[in-house]
Amino acid sequence: MRKQLIIVLALILSTSLYSQSDGPLSLKQVNEDSKSGNYKDIFAAFYNLATTNLAGDNKSIEFNSTLFALKSKANPDLLIDYNYEKAGFSRNFQFNFKVDLDSTFSYSGFTGGFTIALINGRDKALADFRKTKLDTLFNVLTTYLDAIQENLTVAIVSNPAIADQDKEFQLLRDAVAEILDNEKENLSTSTNPYTAQILVQLNLMIAARPIKGPSGANITNRDDLVKDMFALIDQYYKVFDSKSLLTISADGSANDEGKFNKASVGMIFLKGNATASNELDLRAKLIYSDTLTTALPRLNFKATAGVNFKLFKGAAEKNFFEVKGALEYSSILKNVLADEKKDNFFANAEIRIRLTDDLWFPFIIKYDIENDNFLGFLNISYNFGGFK
């Protein structure tokens, strides 16, 4: 019976994974566009959904979501802008739980926790680009497009040879969408007959009254105008990557007997510079553990202060190499073992190499300042939020 319940739970979570990926969850988009592995490690769980690992010996079912993602499933109206901006708490409250199973699908433990972003300046879904250069350029473009569409509309409705006006207006609508799409190139070869007509008229209008682009150079055609507008959009969104992020989190674990054996509370603060090329990274964590390893309940405190440098941007403006230098202090506040030191200081260097958009290899070098010891750890970090 227990196995059946677990399989049903896995199916429900898997269904949730796929159904949520269809919805317009803006946070997921934020995650997808995030350019820092450091940021992802902390906040990726905000966008993670359900993941299951039922193949190996140690199986688990894990579910991460925001309160908002769940609430908006029940009430899609929460996604509407005026509701969305009021839902700050639920958008910034993430919870997670994981059920561990052994090789026979028997319950072997449970972990649950939550993270709250007290300060989250990185929510791009609330971006405001009014009264910017982008606003000015978009006004110019839409004014020209309105005039062109007016001419074409009059031509359509006054042409008796056009029998299917719905089809014609759909073509016109599609052509305008192509004009506004920065991914569309060689528009003159579009199969939509209105695209070429709009392009010719638009280029004439822009050339007649050249507009200053962001670089100060004159924009003289549609391609440059749209390219500059999307460059501005990227530039404005990038500023969000450097804004402050302060999270607090707590989690706890229980073993197969239901005994609470581990808990932690933590705080993370990130703040980047204006170009988002480096980032101040402050962390503190208090960990209580009562495991069989020591047979004693232990209380540890750990704090790090460092700076994360994002280096070597690729073609997609995503950095593929990051270095984080940090000082670490750790202290065993309760039940120090005989051969242990109560306090430790480390100098850490963490090197991350991005292999794909969401796959990072972090290599951590830890230097024990007092004992002159080097330690190294190789990890693999995958951001499941990247699944669409």
Place this chain on the structure above:
Amino acid sequence: MITISVTVKGGTAPLPIKVFIDNLNDNQYDQKITKDRSFSENFDLPSGKYMIVVSGMNPQGGTTDISVTGAFTVGPRPDSSTTAYKTLYSVLFYGEI
């Protein structure tokens, strides 16, 4: 009377939502309005041929539902409602009142 409804989902619109109600017979009945948030508004328009264009920018990862309904004798063409998925949009409706 016609109703124009614009519903932004998944965040807030980074740029103003612009609506151009263009009376193709007489420019004195043209109207240009801008909105910062989703809205549904009624317009009492005199008889005539109209082009209505709604333009704006979607929130990152968001969408915008646009509908034009009401006492049209023709249209709205090509349909009375649509959803804009791309970053920038400018959506045209044609109708006769």
